[in-house]
Amino acid sequence: DGRMILIDKHAAHERIIFESLLKNGYESMNQLTIAPIMCDLSREDTAAIMDNQELLNELGFEIDLFGDSAVAVRQLPADIDTGDVRGLLEEICRDLAVGDSGHMQKKREDILHTVACKAAIKAGRRSEPGELYGLVRAVLSDEVRYCPHGRPVSVSFTKGEIDKMFRRT
Numbered sequence: 001d002g003r004m005i006l007i008d009k010h011a012a013h014e015r016i017i018f019e020s021l022l023k024n025g026y027e028s029m030n031q032l033t034i035a036p037i038m039c040d041l042s043r044e045d046t047a048a049i050m051d052n053q054e055l056l057n058e059l060g061f062e063i064d065l066f067g068d069s070a071v072a073v074r075q076l077p078a079d080i081d082t083g084d085v086r087g088l089l090e091e092i093c094r095d096l097a098v099g100d101s102g103h104m105q106k107k108r109e110d111i112l113h114t115v116a117c118k119a120a121i122k123a124g125r126r127s128e129p130g131e132l133y134g135l136v137r138a139v140l141s142d143e144v145r146y147c148p149h150g151r152p153v154s155v156s157f158t159k160g161e162i163d164k165m166f167r168r169t
Helices: 009-023 043-051 053-058 082-098 104-119 129-140 159-165
Strands: 003-007 030-040 062-065 070-077 154-158
Touching (some): 003 159, 009 129, 030 082, 043 053, 043 082, 154 159
Antiparallel strands (some): 003 154
C-alpha cells in the first residue's frame, strides 16, 4: 500500500520461536549430543545450573556436573548450535541470577527468551525464500510486532517519508 517495510529477521524469528515454546508448554524438540559438550563456567554459574537442573530439564536440557566449575551438556533444544552452548549457559545463568527465586514462571520465560534468541536466524546468514516468506507473512499480518525483549521487528516508510529523507519534496 505504498510503504516500504524493513524487517529485522532475527527479531521476528526470535518472537516466533518464543511463542512456539510458550504454546507448546515449554516442550521443544531436543538434540542429544554424540559426546557431551564440556563447558567450563564460574563456580557461581555452575552452582546456578545445578540448583536449577529440574527447570532446565523441563526446558530440554540434560546437564551434569563435571568437577567444581564445569558441566557436561548431553541434551539441549534442537535449534541451538552446539558451538553456542557455553554462551547460552552463561546467559541463562544471568537470567537465573536476576530472576526472583520464588517466581518459577518468570525464570522459565527468561530462559525461553534466551533460548529463542540463540535459536533464531543470525545476522548475515543467508535465508531460504520460504523461511523469509513466513517471517514477512507473520509481520504483515501483525502476528509478530515485537521481539521477546520488546523491540519492534519492523519499521515502515511511506514514499513521501523516503522522498523527504532524500530532500525530494
